[in-house]
Amino acid sequence: MMAEPTEIQSILGLDVSRDTVTLCDGRRHTVTVANEADALRAALQPYQGTTTLAVCEATGGYEDILLGVLLELAIPAHRADPAKVKAYIASFGKRAKNDPIDARWLSRYGRDRATTLPRWQPADPTQQKLELLVARRLDLVAMRVQEQNRLKAPRSRLIADNIRDHLAELERHIEALNAEIDTLVGESRDLALRAQQLRSVPGVGPVLAPLLLAVIPELGTLNRRQVASLAGVAPHPKDSGKANWHRSTTGGRRQIRPALFIAALAACRGNNGLATAYKALLKAAKPKRVALTAIMRKIITIANARVRDAVRHQNEIGQINA
Incomplete structure (x- = not known):
């Protein structure tokens, strides 16, 4: 059983690269081992059964072997946001960087914030596959936009046929991914229920629904x-003293906002409550940009509420049947 935050006595900082992992247990001494299961298992075995928290950064997948070994040894772990760790180090005015230094900083970061750091949990395999499929679809759509822009360029006439062939190939791959995503969602009772609730929200279509399921699995x-x-x-406040600046919408998961904008445009053209709210905002002399942002916010909050209610109802039925 993994230790609770209050039980953590020592912090293990782990700097992950493609080939190696550097460990620091809070002291100046560090050790570097191969980023392989056997080597990591041998290096981490002494910490099994102790009140140790392991802290590593998200590295695009290179940390997966490490996290798997930590889970196997029942050592609680936190996968840190690299931007937060970088800001933490910068707050001390430090610039030096190499693997041992980074491992020591991760250990110190974990020590200072151990009680508030969420513990890493392995993703559900279906959810993980959905995230990969949706991310790949986003990549291909971005490539399609790039190729479409190149096709319009005045100097692209000599390579227009090549670009069109690539666009056709991209379309085939995108359609194949769409079919695979639909099949995956349909085969999962939980995902199918969530997708059904999302599709009931005005403006949310077959592209945005799986995107929300993949990028914001916390919905509900x-x-x-x-x-x-x-x-x-x-809208985040930006005030200081007597100055009250215009509140702006920033941050969040970058994949969602552009898709929500398209959804808001679609919803505002329909015959629904969101379209009525949009017209009311315009009538109140709100700029179109502000009104559309308000509709985007309504879409995601309605989606969250509907998923929450549907999952709660499903759980209640499950308890009754049990």
């Missing part, structure tokens, strides 16, 4: 302010 467990902040549509 957050309050309206939290989900708006994650989607990047929460």
